[in-house]
Amino acid sequence: MSIKNRISDPGQPGSLAHRARARRWAELQKRFPALGEMRVLDLGGVPESWRLAPVRPVEVVTVNLDSRILSADEPGVTPLVGDACAPPVRLRAERFDLVYSNSLFEHVGGHANRLRLAETVHRMSGRHWIQTPNRYFPIEPHWVFPGFQFLPVRARAEVSRHWPFGNIRSASFASAVDDVAWVELLSATEMRQYFPDSEIWRERIAGLPKSLVAVCQGLKG
Structure with missing residues (x-):
């Protein structure tokens, strides 16, 4: 295994990225034990990423600007080409059980678009799991x-x-x-600003927070 694959290939068992992904999935399943029965909107995701999921939701819709996702054939996953900050018209009247996003928030192009993305998350579901790398982790992940x-x-x-x-x-x-x-990495303070009613869970490596996840398990009361 090359040094690069040991570090950054999430599909390579034993790599740092693979182990981090496994920890995140374990936490996701703990927070959302009914994940296998949910309809999930994946903003910025690709169908192939769900192939490695230990639990497959009953339905997943991915929204990504890259038209190559349309060639993916993943059972139970519907790929749509579109801007995650303003999802395709066919989705705007829908609600999902969970909005999920992995390493998208730092790529959307500035504060205004991050506000639009956060608004989309809140509009599409009362539950979300929004992950982004921590700006203050010493190793930049990209x-x-x-x-x-x-x-x-x-x-x-x-x-x-x-x-x-x-x-x-x-x-x-x-x-x-x-x-x-x-690529604009975010701090916990910024994530709290976009998701004020969410918990900011810190995914740690060697005790240091590597990623920040805004988690909402549903509005209380």
């Missing part, structure tokens, strides 16, 4: 580089062009600047 998120843009662009261990490898300096501009 480039797997220490302190990457705190470097100047030029330095991040150079890492994106030449660092071999991350999930993003830019072909040119211009594309590298674009790539790094699209």
